[in-house]
Amino acid sequence: MMATIEDLWRTAIAEVSRKPIEPNGFRLTRIHPESRFDIYAGVDESAFVLLAIGIHATPPSIATDSASLDYFRQQRLDSSWLMVLRLRKRGLEPVFGRLCQDLLDAAESVPDENTLVSLFKERLNLWKKLFQDGGDGFLQQYKIKGLIAELLVLETLVHDGMRGANETVTGWTGPLATDQDFVYSDCALEVKAIGPGAENVSISSLEQLDCRVPMHLILVTLRQAASSEPAAIGLNKLVARIEGAIAGNADALKTFKERLLEASYFEHEYYDSILFEPLSMLRYRIADAFPKLTRGMVPLGVSSATYAISLCSISDFEDGSPA
Template sequence: MVIPNDTPWSGLEAGKVDTRRVDAAARWNWFWAVMPRADATLVLQLSDLPRPAPDLPKLKSLEIRFQTLPGGPILYIRLKDNAQMELFETLCRDVMAAGELAETESEALERAIGRTFRWHYLLRGGKLEVLSEEAQKGLIGEIEVLKLLIAELGPKPALSAWMGPSGAPKDFELKADCIEVKARRGASQPFVKITSEHQLADVPDRRIWLAVLAVDKVQPPHGRTLTEHVDTVTKLLERTEPSSVMDWELHLADVGYDALHDYSAWRWIVSAPEFFAVTEDFPRIAAPVLLGVSGVTFALALSACSPFLKAWNDVRAGLIEGGQA
């Protein structure tokens, strides 16, 4: 493959790893590079590899990895399809801009990975705009449950269990429990929308919970913005377990949240979650369904769920007994 002349990689020699510093005035060590197969690459040179190594996004047209070279460790982002070079340059410059805001190298790495996860979301079909009202409500609902799990299990296990941003069938998957979270307007009809037959489906050897919260939009000065809800958790993690902040930010990036967006137009109040035990006789349509039927969506009346309502203390006791702490 030939590197086009109008790109930052032009003039770099294919057949070996050839590099050019992006900007001599940059705070961190960014390099344009060409890998042996003439693949355009962005490199961030590091003093040390992070321990433990954080998760990295997986994209069809990109390879994102840590590597130790004779000159030291690096993080690199390699384009595998040169037909997308213009978009790749935009991605690289955006990742660098995010990293350059950092005060330390480790923070620069966190920001670079977080911004790459943001591109992972965008290239998967997400949008550059702020999250919709429905998406904000859903994220706030999951954050409220996450805060409960952090208090019981600690930040790392709670964040590891949070599967909602990745699009998994259940929003939280723990060793002995799964939790599906639904946010609704408090004044709306007493129903929640179940969007898949898998959301309330049984999982072997795990209890299934449906957590329902009222999340309502209010006028200033009442309530809090999505940014404020997010910042509450960020500050909690910075105070109690700073090493979990990267995991938290990666989850947010995967769900499409960008701290640079302005969410001041929306303020929200949220209720404490109610937990319903999804047992064999719980009202639901669950997998497996009839052959040829899929993508089942239905409205679930909360009045029909009331016999299955459990106190949080009952839920948390099971988490602890299940060895989650």
């Protein structure tokens, strides 16, 4: 069985206690000897874990702006280079290991060294979001709830089959911080997760219910549930279901995984502990008479606004299922 990067780290950390590393030094082990690329697991003299990639050209400079991660470059004796990413916070090794393993898996499909460097830069920029402000890398519960709602809608759209899998997944733009969560050439969807008994839904901007194409608001009612409940679902199970549904389209699967990283999600057992039961999914037309605020409706000088819409005020706009 092939050793994981976390296995290599554990071995290297144990070795440091027996054979210390010189100050400002580090020790590396090539992860997959048969790989086309030189990618290493390692530790430094303080037993902080590393991911290093060997390349021939001078690596780019990348600012991490993180107390948990740092990046540096080092030239080797043969004039090649190492791009080194180091975890500087204890306890995050399982999270960092899962992210590094994801990078290793993605690296197997890139065609050349330049693309590998670009992949490293893209992933590092995404990973910085996970650890910003000293975070532990995991989504907070309210974000988990919101992401589950978006994924339930995406799953519904995939199974509906009105669009191809790649078009359906590419239209999921919520992780890219667009004004609406799903944007297509002929419609847009804004998804909100609410709890049972909710009386209002919160709108976070003047643009959220304002779009150049026909638009719907989709309200997904979710109740927090225990693992023993048959209808309970978490991110890991839901993501696996969607991956299975789109597995036949490589482009859709690739885009889906990238959007999940943009949403700061990666597969981890932590997400099996926060579960919800979907109770309903209702769609509402954003017609002219729909109660909303848009930029064209507020006085000059109002640059932003958040507001709440009473659910009882929009019952006349209900428009069936989201598919």
